Amino acid sequence: MPHDDTTIKLNSNVLEEKLIQPSTLENIDRALFEYVDNEFDISCDTNKGFKKVPVVWLSAERAFQIKNNKELRDDKGILILPIIAVERTSLSNNLSNKGIFQAHIPPGLDEKGGSISIGRIVNQDKTSNFANADAYRLRKQVNHPRKNEKVVYQNISIPLPVHVEMMYRITLRCEYQQQMNQMVTPFITRTGAINHFLLKRNEHKYEAFIEDSFTPTTNAANLATNEKMYQADINIKVLGYIIGEDKNQEQPKIVFRETAVEAKMPRERVMTADSPEHIDKRGFYRE
Secondary structure (H helix, E strand, C coil): CCCCCCEECCCCCCCCEECCCCCCHHHHHHHHHHHHHHHHCCEEEECCEEEECCEEECCCCHHHHHHHCHHHECCCCCECCCEEEEEEEEEECCCCCCCCCCCCCCCCCCCCCCCEEEEEEECHHHHHHHHHHHHHHHHCCCCCCCCCCCCCEEEEEECCCEEEEEEEEEEEEECCHHHHHHHHHHHHHCCCCCCEEEEEECCEEEEEEECCCCEEEECCCCCCCCCCCEEEEEEEEEEEEECCCHHHCCCCCCEEEECCCCCCCCCHHHHHCCCCCCCCCCCCCCC
16 A cells, blocks of 8 residues: 555554655755745735735635635635746656766566665565574574674665656736836845755755746836736746655555575475485485
């Protein structure tokens, strides 16, 4: 069964290990949204003072926004400006962008799958069982201090990450030119002399690039009865990766396999039910 929790108990004698969640499209969306909302943390002057500009995800339904964030709209259901909207505009699986895994690594041949090894731990229970069995066989006692060559490891693997290129549009809306200047400036200067920053969420990291051209629009020149509005669109390109098929994946998202510590070949006489030619005094046949 797939593991949906971030905490997985490896065995009874090992403390619970913290494992990262698989990277999904939603994780990338939330990483960018939280970065704009928390890291940029844009504020501007309003008629109520210097206030933080609310950030919304544009794909949410209007009915949900009205019920979930009532402070975003007035009594007539009109958005209260200024506001920042985040929207994903495109998604592409560019095969030329493969990250560090240039070659295709097929999953395991069993029902578990898993392509990339991410860790290895010692299975304390089974390792101690082998050590006690050898100690009892040699010295007729368990827990005898000796070097144990039979160490059982648990290898941890995950599906092969698939890299994707995602485009987002950050829309800034306000009523005054001064507010637009205050909102746009952090997107220009925060990254310094480069346009690159890192997104982080659930122990995953994604690269993001701010496009160098903004698209400001305004209806200030229109003297009609329409409400005056300033708007600027900022495009951000995110290089992300997806691990697994999310909820549609039947195989485990995190695969555990144990290593073999010894190989035993059954005697051919036993397999074919032949009578042994040489038997010791105990009546035991051994080659």
